Amino acid sequence: MTAAAFVFYVLALVTVMAAVMVIAARNPVHAVLFLILAFFNAAGLFLLAGAEFLAMALVVVYVGAVAVLFLFVVMMLDIHFVQLREGFLRYLPVGVLVGVVLLAELVLVFGASAFDAQPAPPPPAPAAPSNTEALGRLLYTDYFYLFQAAGVILLIAMIGAISLTLRHRPDAKRQDIAAQVHRRREETLEIRKVKPRTGI
Amino acid sequence: MAEIFTGTIWPLLQLVGLTLLIVVPLLVAVAYLTYAERKIIAAMQLRQGPMFVGPYGLLQPLADGLKLFFKETVIPSGANRGVFLIAPMVTFVLALIGWAVIPFGPGLVLADINVGILYLFAVSSLGVYGVIMAGWASNSRYAFLGALRSSAQMVSYEIAIGLIIINVLITAGSLNLSDIVEAQAEHGWYVIWHFPMFVIFIASILAETNRHPFDLPEDEASLVTGYNVEYSSMTFALFFLGEYANMILMSAMASILFLGGWLPPVAVPPFTWIPGPIWFILKISLVLFVYIWARATLPRYRYDQLMRLGWKVFLPLALAWIVITSGVMVTFDLFPD
Numbered sequence: 001m002t003a004a005a006f007v008f009y010v011l012a013l014v015t016v017m018a019a020v021m022v023i024a025a026r027n028p029v030h031a032v033l034f035l036i037l038a039f040f041n042a043a044g045l046f047l048l049a050g051a052e053f054l055a056m057a058l059v060v061v062y063v064g065a066v067a068v069l070f071l072f073v074v075m076m077l078d079i080h081f082v083q084l085r086e087g088f089l090r091y092l093p094v095g096v097l098v099g100v101v102l103l104a105e106l107v108l109v110f111g112a113s114a115f116d117a118q119p120a121p122p123p124p125a126p127a128a129p130s131n132t133e134a135l136g137r138l139l140y141t142d143y144f145y146l147f148q149a150a151g152v153i154l155l156i157a158m159i160g161a162i163s164l165t166l167r168h169r170p171d172a173k174r175q176d177i178a179a180q181v182h183r184r185r186e187e188t189l190e191i192r193k194v195k196p197r198t199g200i
Numbered sequence: 201m202a203e204i205f206t207g208t209i210w211p212l213l214q215l216v217g218l219t220l221l222i223v224v225p226l227l228v229a230v231a232y233l234t235y236a237e238r239k240i241i242a243a244m245q246l247r248q249g250p251m252f253v254g255p256y257g258l259l260q261p262l263a264d265g266l267k268l269f270f271k272e273t274v275i276p277s278g279a280n281r282g283v284f285l286i287a288p289m290v291t292f293v294l295a296l297i298g299w300a301v302i303p304f305g306p307g308l309v310l311a312d313i314n315v316g317i318l319y320l321f322a323v324s325s326l327g328v329y330g331v332i333m334a335g336w337a338s339n340s341r342y343a344f345l346g347a348l349r350s351s352a353q354m355v356s357y358e359i360a361i362g363l364i365i366i367n368v369l370i371t372a373g374s375l376n377l378s379d380i381v382e383a384q385a386e387h388g389w390y391v392i393w394h395f396p397m398f399v400i401f402i403a404s405i406l407a408e409t410n411r412h413p414f415d416l417p418e419d420e421a422s423l424v425t426g427y428n429v430e431y432s433s434m435t436f437a438l439f440f441l442g443e444y445a446n447m448i449l450m451s452a453m454a455s456i457l458f459l460g461g462w463l464p465p466v467a468v469p470p471f472t473w474i475p476g477p478i479w480f481i482l483k484i485s486l487v488l489f490v491y492i493w494a495r496a497t498l499p500r501y502r503y504d505q506l507m508r509l510g511w512k513v514f515l516p517l518a519l520a521w522i523v524i525t526s527g528v529m530v531t532f533d534l535f536p537d
Contacts, residue, residue: 056318064325075336130314
């Protein structure tokens with residue numbers, strides 16, 4: 001067994017076990033932490049496959065940002081662990097159905113390539129441009145419109161989220177920096193001579 | 201047998217040796233950074249600073265470390281034991297692994313990977329986990345509030361840092377840290393071309409490492425000390441080491457991106473006699489001095505001001521600068537191949 005194969009098996013095993021723990025863990029925060037572990041090992045698998053840019057993007061985007069917000073939300077929720085378990089049997093058929101469909105699709109995809117007349121050619125050796133450059137070239141030339149469309153979809157989602165959560169609260173005190181800067185002494189200060197023991 | 205030794209074990213040993221060569225000086229640097237911080241702040245406030253342990257108080261950091269080492273590790277009842285103990289390790293390990301890709305001189309780098317800057321960015325963005333895990337696992341309100349503040353802050357300022365990095369990438373044309381430094385030998389340091397970004401970057405790394413004036417997670421007046429309030433002994437020491445190692449890492453990142461890494465200021469004899477790593481260390485020290493300077497002189501931001509600065513000032517500025525940079529480069533056809 002080569003070193004690469006060994007690393008692959010370790011990463012794959014940890015990924016699968018972490019993924020199982022995501023649904024098996026009793027504590028939802030632990031589940032999210034296991035999810036993060038799974039992301040990490042998936043990034044390791046990407047690295048092993050030579051997709052260094054994707055690996056780093058996975059860590060930056062999913063582990064560094066998405067999972068943090070996820071963790072945030074799960075920590076703030078008031079979850080009763082017993083309640084969470086109650087509906088298990090009720091949802092089981094739906095879950096099994098989704099699982100079976102996914103499994104069937106995966107089998108079809110891999111089956112088609114596995115039983116082809118010829119095995120797929122081994123991936124070409126990394127060409128001269130690094131895979132960051134190769135990805136950039138593809139995204140900004142051949143798939144430019146799709147890439148822009150993805151951006152627009154994300155923008156719409158963002159606007160939607162903001163418009164759902166933005167509330168105008170007239171009673172909240174806000175800082176108006178322009179007003180603060182434009183305050184003059186004459187408007188805010190008044191100097192009076194006060195005689196002792198009289199008050200204003 | 202001999203084959204396994206030369207093929208696998210010997211390279212592994214070499215790697216461990218090289219790693220120690222980076223980590224041990226780093227830990228010493230962390231110890232003496234705390235000393236430098238206390239001495240500099242003392243000088244700015246007309247005090248003496250540590251002066252009794254050893255000559256000029258030079259053994260103070262060792263005494264502090266020893267003291268922490270002999271304290272008892274207290275795990276609060278009701279704390280989530282596993283996560284509570286993993287959190288400081290996460291902080292500490294993340295502060296160390298970033299150093300794998302830092303080039304100390306031409307070719308002097310442990311892992312010369314193509315996506316070096318992305319790796320650094322990823323490592324710095326993971327730092328939030330140590331904090332948030334510690335805050336949650338402590339089962340304490342102060343710690344939890346500190347962790348929430350801290351994670352919101354780190355996520356916000358990361359975005360500004362990411363956009364600033366993009367500016368440097370556009371001009372350097374590479375994600376490799378050594379290439380970025382080499383590009384500055386050709387174009388001049390990016391602190392000249394991207395000066396506004398340099399200022400924003402320094403402010404953002406202060407926020408990213410939870411330092412003054414953005415150290416709201418540790419706001420001692422309102423949160424005692426924030427996420428690490430329940431930690432003691434070595435677990436606390438790991439947080440502390442991690443925080444300071446992170447400061448040095450971020451300073452190294454600033455020197456590589458903007459101050460030309462190991463390059464001398466001007467490539468003429470009196471400057472070129474000094475070896476590159478020395479220049480690099482000098483630049484890191486300069487940025488670290490700014491860190492400490494800020495701590496000694498600036499009052500703490502209010503939380504909403506902090507968020508406003510990150511999202512409404514730094515983010516639009518960095519975005520606008522990307523547009524300007526790319527515009528200029530397209531107009532004058534300056535793109536590196």
